Amino acid sequence: xxxxxxxxxxxxxxxxxxxxxxxxxxxxxxxxxxxxxxxxxxxxxxxxxxxxxxxxxxxxxxxxxxxxxxxxxxxxxxxxxxxxxxxxxxxxxxxxxxxxxxxxxxxxxxxxxxxxxxxxxxxxxxxxxxxxxxxxxxxxxxxxxxxxxxxxxxxxxxxxxxxxxxxxxxxxxxxxxx
Numbered sequence: 001x002x003x004x005x006x007x008x009x010x011x012x013x014x015x016x017x018x019x020x021x022x023x024x025x026x027x028x029x030x031x032x033x034x035x036x037x038x039x040x041x042x043x044x045x046x047x048x049x050x051x052x053x054x055x056x057x058x059x060x061x062x063x064x065x066x067x068x069x070x071x072x073x074x075x076x077x078x079x080x081x082x083x084x085x086x087x088x089x090x091x092x093x094x095x096x097x098x099x100x101x102x103x104x105x106x107x108x109x110x111x112x113x114x115x116x117x118x119x120x121x122x123x124x125x126x127x128x129x130x131x132x133x134x135x136x137x138x139x140x141x142x143x144x145x146x147x148x149x150x151x152x153x154x155x156x157x158x159x160x161x162x163x164x165x166x167x168x169x170x171x172x173x174x175x176x177x178x
Contacts, residue, residue, distance in 0.1 A: 025116060060085050
């Protein structure tokens with residue numbers, strides 16, 4: 001077993017100098033390539049549009065495509081879709097947890113999304129974590145309850161209403177598979 005002291009460790013300043021799409025998790029860089037497949041991008045665009053529409057009257061919450069969320073100096077992630085409420089403290093990156101995070105599984109990221117990022121989002125107390133598997137066309141919704149994620153729904157073609165800081169966002173997941 002290689003000791004961690006022999007492995008390179010990077011920070012946010014290093015991350016800001018890199019070209020291409022990367023995530024930094026506990027000092028370890030993860031390449032965000034190759035670019036997502038067509039179905040992944042179709043699901044991502046449809047879902048972003050649905051959240052954008054659903055939150056239109058909210059006033060304090062908004063949906064975003066991948067953005068840098070700087071958790072600390074050694075961890076920067078880019079969820080596929082985030083719902084962020086409140087004022088940002090920084091123009092270049094989010095520096096507090098989104099209320100909702102969506103990760104769309106792909107062969108190159110599934111293990112990280114289902115395990116490593118699941119744990120990160122749970123520790124950071126993200127209210128909802130939504131995992132979408134475009135290959136199986138399934139949606140799994142976790143809610144942060146009593147200091148842990150609890151699976152509250154597994155589905156394919158149903159509507160689920162998220163309660164995000166008193167804003168209701170009814171999302172018809174049947175519309176993301178087209």
